[in-house]
Amino acid sequence: MTENELSIEILSLSLRCQQGVASEEDRARLEYLLRESEEARLVYSGVALDTVTLAEVANKNSLVLPNENPTDDEIGTLAPAGMETELRPVRKGSWQFLLALAALVLIASWSVAMFQTKETVTVADRQARPLARIVHLEDVQWNSGAVEFAEWSAVNSGDSLQIESGMLELVVDDVIQVVIQGPANFELVSAEKALAHSGKLVARIGEEGIGFEIETPHAHVVDQGTAFSISVSPEAQTDVVVYEGIVDLSARDDSLPDSSQPPIFRRLQSGEGMRVDSQGELNRITSVGPRDFLPPLRLGREAVRPSRLIASVTDNVSSLETSKYYRIVGEGFAEDCVSYVDRLHQWNGIDGRGIPGFLHGADYVMTFNDDKVLDDLQIAIEVTQPVAMYVLWDDRIEVPEWLSKDFLDTGWDIGLDEGYNDRVPDVSRKTELGAGKSVDFVFSIWKQEVRHASTVLLGSVQQARIDEAPREVSQSMYSIVVAPLRGFRGNKAN
Template sequence: MTAPEKRIHELIDFVLDGSCTDKQRQEFAAILDEHPELIKGLASEVFVHSLLLWQREDITRDLSSLDKAQTVEKGSSALTAESRSESVDGLRRFTTWAIAAVLLIGGGFVFWQTRPQSNWQERAVAEIVDSDSVSWKDGSTALKQGDLVVPGRLRTEGGDFTMQFRSGPIVHVIGAVSMMVESDMLVHLDSGQATARVPHELKGFTIKTPVIDVIDQGTEFGVAIREDGFTDVVVFDGKVDLADHISNKIDPTRLVQGQAARVSRQGTMQRIMQVGRDQKGGWWTSDYPSSGVNVIQEVRDNIPPADGLDYFCYQISYHGLDEDVFAYVDDPHQWNGIDERGLPSFLRGADFVKTFNDYRYMEYFQMTVSLSQPANLYVFFDDRVPPPKWLTDQFEDTGENIGLDEGPWPARDKALRPDLPVYQNAVGAGNSIDNIFSVWQRRCDDTTPVVLGIMGEERQARAMYGIAATPLDVTSVSAKDHSILN
């Protein structure tokens, strides 16, 4: 018997006696991922074991012992025939559950393959609604009739695909991945990256990882299992609860929109300072992208974590600046052109940073921007505030403007201040522009980091500045040139 076969048999015993841990389940799945040839023999062995157990005469003696054990002090009656029948049913239900657990953990191969294939549509919990260059690996037992997903395992070598679950969530998977689909509300992600968008009215959709359970509370969030063993969790909208498998914490850690955390194998969590996304939001990374993809390499601030609970995370949108893009991580405000001409042409398609609007009144705030190449670096600064010295010393006002379309107030703010003005996002350039920002430019001939500062000393109404960058060979145009072009 090979070492993998021996270990599989050891793990079966843990499953059948009810002591299997999440770590052992993950080990079981990993072995079967590497050795799918073991599944058929494993399933046959478990079924034979079950049938023999049911037919053993020892069961009758066990039930007889159970009768005696449950007989109470003198005057109590023994188990009735009805209760004995219920005990037999309970034992059978346990055995059936144990078999189902083994087969589901191992990829669900036999359980689903032995069902009539004409009913895959009824048994599907999700459907693949989009895919691009996906290379499926052997052992993808959850994939049926091309695009149906039933409980089982999905494994890819690369590409990306999107699943629409029957319960409502949409999950986008990218790159090499191994995941177990258990139901329309539960997925085990063993390796790779998945981003889920869940309807706000639906709560409880969960992505389990080897170290943490990410439990949705109506949101868009991303989960990535890193090669170094850490797990990254990013919340793009709404909120999630994180329940780790290691510590003794009773209450889960909650992450809200704009927060991100990296979780170690020991369950410790740390802030992720930034993530990058493509302009369509199809993929994201907490690492630096490959050369040539980005202009903005990194943004960092001097805000210390508050007792380890502050997980604010900047988002860099590569080539993403366009009409109606969200300006901030934490507020639903959008950048737009100030009139029907739209954004200044030299800004379209620029890398830009979604900053934190909550930082606009910080007195000691400092941000450092690092570039991957020589670039034009831009700061969008609120015209309601006098430009601070760090801005006038390092940047030049282009004479161009960009508009901010403010979105709705958070429900908690509106409840506390019913007198607040009503804001709604509109679509398109020049629509619903609530505030004007001047576009300031700095020519960066090298990649020396640039340090930005606070909004100013005064406390008047304001919104946090924005940041964008283009390669140096994309030349800025003056206000006069812009008027001629338009």
């Protein structure tokens, strides 16, 4: 798909969603594009900002067209060949009007670029745009005495967003998306820097935003093209976890006991997290859940709940050896859910019937797929009540003693959709949506009934250490799923 084709499809799907006429297939397609393509996410953000700019222009009755009083023929030249120029009348000022107007102008500009004609439609020059906009507010309570911003308000250099509770979403310079949860104090300095004085945030930054820095009372966080989350307790520490890409983390000079020593620097990659305390020391974060961090950004802001069943996940790997974390997802196990913190693989039903019903909506732990080469790993899962604990085991690997001793093979299977081959990356192979689609490998589902709140120890995948690089090994790490303990019976149908 070309850049122009992608832009037109994103715009068309967005328009149908906003008008309330999108089908389930339309919504699934839009969500898939935004999840899989950084370019699609940037186009989507641009559509939102251009729509707001059009709203401002429309309210001022200052829309500029090639002719102040265009004829029907002139209006027709704004649409690509084959596009109907007769539009249903909609109320001026409504979202339908704004998006229809945005669609007309934006498709026209892309069409003109494609065919290299001389006609253009200028609504607002990029330089005239504000530095950022608040594109969504959710149950926001502003701090007493703080400046209050409305949805779609412009945010410029020096503006401070101080919220007591709720969440807001900010888009900076079309390429940086930030969601902030109160209580929080966030200050935008420029298109290259922001100050996070307190609170939680999650950010997704496109290629053009690489180098964007977020400074906290304890640390400097510099993006290298990524998605990451930050939690700031101003008197204690700054916690940083990386969902995708790379972040450079260092302690602030003034937080170090000895200011003559250079600050400790750490480059964090997908699936890694570190804490910088008030003394400038860095320590590993072992597990990540929505109580402590905002989840990765997704279309629709689907509910992400803290786990009621899993209190913590730890292991025996020294914090000096790794910065990896385990991500705990409450009630999140479902078709096409992401499998690992360091891969974009997904869990799927092995056929059209989907994932087994007893796993649907369960809590689960996203493990680290690179750990598949270790022979001495121990993972400790602390549960808060009686649970059924499931281990999803790669059928390509011999079953170890710890698994066969403490768990029972249920006879059910689940599929892993890798989307590409780790050893020979193939960008043309994408993960697919839906049960039984694009299943690359089959995993057996093993179960243990844990009859009271306790800690369960799990072992390693390998019986002997593998010295090959993890991405060279055609096997996968196990995953852990936890559900309330109920009656369980039956085997899968043949």
